[in-house]
Amino acid sequence: MSTMSGSFKPLKKGARYTVTYLLLIVLAVFMMGPFLWLLSVSLMPGRNVFSSPPAILPTFIDFDNYVQVWQFMSFPRYITNTVIIAGLGVVFNVLLASMTAYPLAVFQFKGRGLVFSLLVATMIIPSSTAMIVHYLTIQAFHLGNSYLGVVLPAAVSVFNIFLMRQTFLGVPTDIRDSGKMDGASEFRIFWQLVLPLVKPGIAVIVLLEVMAFWNNFLWPIVILEDPAKYPLAAALTYLNGQFSYNFGWIAAGTMISVTPIIVVFLFTQRYYMEGIAGAIKG
Amino acid sequence: MRTNRSGFILSLLAVMLLAGCGGNGNSAAPANSANGAEPSAGQSEAPKADPVTLEFWTIALQPTFNDYFNDLIAKYEESHPGVTVEWKDYPYDAISQRLLTSTASGNSPDVVNLNTEFASQLGSKGALLNLSDYLTAEQAGAYFDGIYNSTVFDGKAYALPWYTGTEVLFMNKKLVEEAGLDPANPPQTRDELTEWARQIHEKTGAAGYAQQLVSKLFPIDGIPILNEDKTAAAFNTPEAEAMISNLRSLMEEGVVLKEDADFTKQIQYFSGEQVAFQLSGPTFINFIKTSAPEVYANTIAVPLPTGKAGLRLSNSMNVVVPAKSKNPEQAVEFAAFITSADSQTAFSKVANTLPSTKASIADPFFTESDGTLEAEAKVVSSQSLDKATDYMVGVPSASDINSALARGLQEILLNGADIKQTLDAVEKEVNGIIAQAS
Numbered sequence: 001m002s003t004m005s006g007s008f009k010p011l012k013k014g015a016r017y018t019v020t021y022l023l024l025i026v027l028a029v030f031m032m033g034p035f036l037w038l039l040s041v042s043l044m045p046g047r048n049v050f051s052s053p054p055a056i057l058p059t060f061i062d063f064d065n066y067v068q069v070w071q072f073m074s075f076p077r078y079i080t081n082t083v084i085i086a087g088l089g090v091v092f093n094v095l096l097a098s099m100t101a102y103p104l105a106v107f108q109f110k111g112r113g114l115v116f117s118l119l120v121a122t123m124i125i126p127s128s129t130a131m132i133v134h135y136l137t138i139q140a141f142h143l144g145n146s147y148l149g150v151v152l153p154a155a156v157s158v159f160n161i162f163l164m165r166q167t168f169l170g171v172p173t174d175i176r177d178s179g180k181m182d183g184a185s186e187f188r189i190f191w192q193l194v195l196p197l198v199k200p201g202i203a204v205i206v207l208l209e210v211m212a213f214w215n216n217f218l219w220p221i222v223i224l225e226d227p228a229k230y231p232l233a234a235a236l237t238y239l240n241g242q243f244s245y246n247f248g249w250i251a252a253g254t255m256i257s258v259t260p261i262i263v264v265f266l267f268t269q270r271y272y273m274e275g276i277a278g279a280i281k282g
Numbered sequence: 283m284r285t286n287r288s289g290f291i292l293s294l295l296a297v298m299l300l301a302g303c304g305g306n307g308n309s310a311a312p313a314n315s316a317n318g319a320e321p322s323a324g325q326s327e328a329p330k331a332d333p334v335t336l337e338f339w340t341i342a343l344q345p346t347f348n349d350y351f352n353d354l355i356a357k358y359e360e361s362h363p364g365v366t367v368e369w370k371d372y373p374y375d376a377i378s379q380r381l382l383t384s385t386a387s388g389n390s391p392d393v394v395n396l397n398t399e400f401a402s403q404l405g406s407k408g409a410l411l412n413l414s415d416y417l418t419a420e421q422a423g424a425y426f427d428g429i430y431n432s433t434v435f436d437g438k439a440y441a442l443p444w445y446t447g448t449e450v451l452f453m454n455k456k457l458v459e460e461a462g463l464d465p466a467n468p469p470q471t472r473d474e475l476t477e478w479a480r481q482i483h484e485k486t487g488a489a490g491y492a493q494q495l496v497s498k499l500f501p502i503d504g505i506p507i508l509n510e511d512k513t514a515a516a517f518n519t520p521e522a523e524a525m526i527s528n529l530r531s532l533m534e535e536g537v538v539l540k541e542d543a544d545f546t547k548q549i550q551y552f553s554g555e556q557v558a559f560q561l562s563g564p565t566f567i568n569f570i571k572t573s574a575p576e577v578y579a580n581t582i583a584v585p586l587p588t589g590k591a592g593l594r595l596s597n598s599m600n601v602v603v604p605a606k607s608k609n610p611e612q613a614v615e616f617a618a619f620i621t622s623a624d625s626q627t628a629f630s631k632v633a634n635t636l637p638s639t640k641a642s643i644a645d646p647f648f649t650e651s652d653g654t655l656e657a658e659a660k661v662v663s664s665q666s667l668d669k670a671t672d673y674m675v676g677v678p679s680a681s682d683i684n685s686a687l688a689r690g691l692q693e694i695l696l697n698g699a700d701i702k703q704t705l706d707a708v709e710k711e712v713n714g715i716i717a718q719a720s
Contacts, residue, residue, distance in 0.1 A: 046575055047575075048553060048577060049553060050549070050551075050553035051555075131379065135383040135387060136386065136387050139389075218376055221372060221379075221380060222376065234373075237373035237375070238373070240373065240374075241342045241343065241344075241346050242343055242374075242565070242599075242633075243565060243634065243635065245568050245569045245572065245573075246573075248572060248573070
C-alpha cells in the first residue's frame with residue numbers, strides 16, 4: 001500500500017493541485033462576478049442589462065457608454081476633488097495615527113492603559129449618529145464648504161491608532177536606546193529611526209483610507225454646498241436622476257471611479273499583507 | 283438603492299427632536315402672515331426693502347432639468363425684485379440627512395421638494411409650515427382634491443402637490459401572447475389580473491408580477507389604515523386577513539413573486555422578463571428604456587385594474603416650506619409659483635410626468651397619444667388623475683406607520699408568521715405611534 005502510493009505520488013500531487021486551483025478559480029470568479037457583470041454591462045450598450053442569466057463576460061465591446069458618460073459629467077474635476085480629499089485624509093490619518101500610537105506603545109507613563117482603553121471604547125459609537133454633531137462642529141469652524149470640512153471628521157480613527165500601536169510594539173526597544181545613546185531627540189528617533197521600520201503598517205492605513213475617502217458619499221454631500229466640489233462617489237449620484245436613468249452610464253461611471261482604487265491596491269498589496277500580518281503578530 | 287431604511291428611521295428620530303425646537307417658530311408663523319395677508323394673491327405686492335434669498339431644494343433633478351429651472355427662476359426673480367432663488371439639488375438618498383443637518387444648524391432651506399410620506403411625517407411632527415394660513419381658497423382649489431388632501435391634517439395643509447402619477451399596468455406583450463392571452467383586451471379587475479398572471483405562470487414559467495410589501499396593499503382593497511378621525515388603527519379586519527392570506531397563496535403558487543421587491547428590483551424582474559406585469563407610475567418607462575431596449579419595445583401600458591375599492595392611487599412629489607424658513611411669506615409664494623398650473627404643464631412636457639393641477643390636464647399633451655409607450659402611459663395615467671388619491675391620505679407619522687405595516691407584511695408573507703397574531707401586534711404598534719404623535 002505504502003509503496004504503491006509512493007509511485008503514484010507525482011500524479012496524486014498533480015491531481016491535488018488541479019483540484020485546489022479549480023476551487024480557487026471558482027471562488028475567484030464567484031467573488032468577482034458582480035464586478036465582471038458591471039464591467040460587461042458598461043461595455044455593451046443597447047443590451048438588456050438585467051437579462052437572465054446575467055452576462056458575466058461581454059459578447060462584444062463598445063466604449064459608447066464611457067464616451068457619453070465622460071461627456072455628461074466633468075470627470076477630471078471630480079477626480080481632482082477626490083484626489084485632494086483622499087490625499088488630505090491619508091496625510092492626516094498617517095500623521096495623527098502614528099504620532100498618537102507611538103507614545104502609547106513605547107513610552108511608560110501613568111494612565112497609558114486608561115487612555116488607550118478610552119480610545120478603544122469610542123469605537124463602539126456608530127459613526128452615523130455623530131453626523132449632526134460633526135455638521136455643527138464643522139459649521140462652527142466655518143469650514144462648511146471646504147475640503148478640510150470633508151476630511152476633518154475622519155482625520156484620525158481609533159482603528160488606525162490601534163493598528164499603529166501594535167506595529168510599534170513589534171519594533172525592538174534597542175533601536176530607541178541606541179538612538180538615545182547617540183543623543184537624538186525623542187522626535188528624531190520617532191521620525192528617522194522608528195517610522196521607516198513601520199512602513200507596512202503605514203501602507204495599510206494608506207490603502208484603507210484611500211478606499212474609505214474615495215468611496216465616501218453621504219458626508220461630502222451633507223457638508224459641501226457647491227456640487228462642483230463633490231468627490232466622484234457623490235457626483236455619480238447625478239447619474240441616477242428622477243427621470244433620467246441609464247444603467248450603462250452608471251456602470252461606466254462606476255468603472256471609471258473604481259479603476260484608481262484597483263491600481264492603488266495592486267501597488268500596495270505586498271505591504272498590505274505584511275502590515276496586517278505584522279499587526280496581528282505584534 | 284432608493285430607500286435606506288435604517289438611516290431613514292434614525293433621521294426620523296432626530297426630526298422629532300427638531301420638531302420640539304421648531305414648535306415656537308410654527309405658532310409664530312400665522313401671526314406673521316396676518317399682516318401680509320394673502321401675499322401671493324396678486325403678484326403686484328410691493329417688494330420688501332431688504333433683499334431676500336430663498337433656498338430651493340429638489341430631489342435628483344439636476345442636471346437633466348437645469349434649463350427648465352433656470353428659466354423658471356429667472357422669470358420669478360424678474361417679477362419679484364429683491365428676491366433671489368438659490369436652487370440646489372440632492373440625490374434621493376441624501377436629502378433627508380441634508381435637511382436634518384441644515385435645519386439643526388439654523389440654516390433651514392425655504393422651499394423643499396419631498397415625497398408625500400416624508401412630507402406627512404415632518405408635517406405631523408410640526409416641522410413644516412401650515413400653508414393654509416397663507417393660501418387663498420382659490421389657490422388651494424387649483425390642485426386635484428385627492429392629491430392636495432393627502433398632506434392635510436386637522437385642516438392644516440403641509441405641502442403643495444407637485445408632479446405626480448397614477449399607477450398604470452405595464453404588460454410584456456411577448457409573454458402575454460405566449461400564454462395565449464390577448465393584450466388588446468387587458469384585465470379590468472384585480473381578480474382578472476390574478477387569472478392572467480396564473481395562466482402566464484403555467485404557460486411560460488414567468489411570474490405575474492413583483493410588488494413591494496407596503497401599506498398601500500390595504501387601501502387598494504378598501505381597507506382603511508386608520509379610522510375616520512385618524513385616532514386609531516382600522517386595518518385589523520377579516521377583510522385584511524382574507525387579502526393577506528390570498529396574497530400568501532398567490533406567492534406560494536409563484537403567481538406573485540415571493541419577495542419584498544422595491545422599485546429597483548421590480549425594474550430588474552421586468553427587464554429580465556422574469557415577470558410579465560409591472561404596476562407602477564409612468565416614470566417606470568425611463569428605467570427600462572435604456573437598460574432593456576428589447577423589452578421596452580415589447581411593452582404596452584393599459585389602465586391599472588382596480589381592487590375592491592375601485593381606487594386609483596397616486597404617488598406625488600410635493601413642495602413644502604420648513605417651519606424654520608426665515609422668509610415664510612416669500613417661500614410660500616415661490617412654492618405656489620413652482621406648483622402653479624402653468625409651471626406644472628411646462629414641467630410635465632420636459633419631464634414627461636403628470637401635473638397635480640386641474641387646469642393643466644386640459645392641455646392636448648395629456649389627452650393625445652402619439653403612439654409611443656411614454657405617451658400611452660401618460661394619457662392612461664392622466665385620465666385617472668381626478669379620481670386619484672394618495673394612499674397615505676391624511677395619515678400622520680406616515681413613515682412610522684408605513685414601516686410598521688411593512689414589517690408586519692414581511693413577517694407574514696416571507697417568514698410565515700400567523701396572520702391574526704401579527705395583525706394584532708401591528709395594530710398595537712400603530713396605535714402606539716398615533717398616541718405618541720398627538
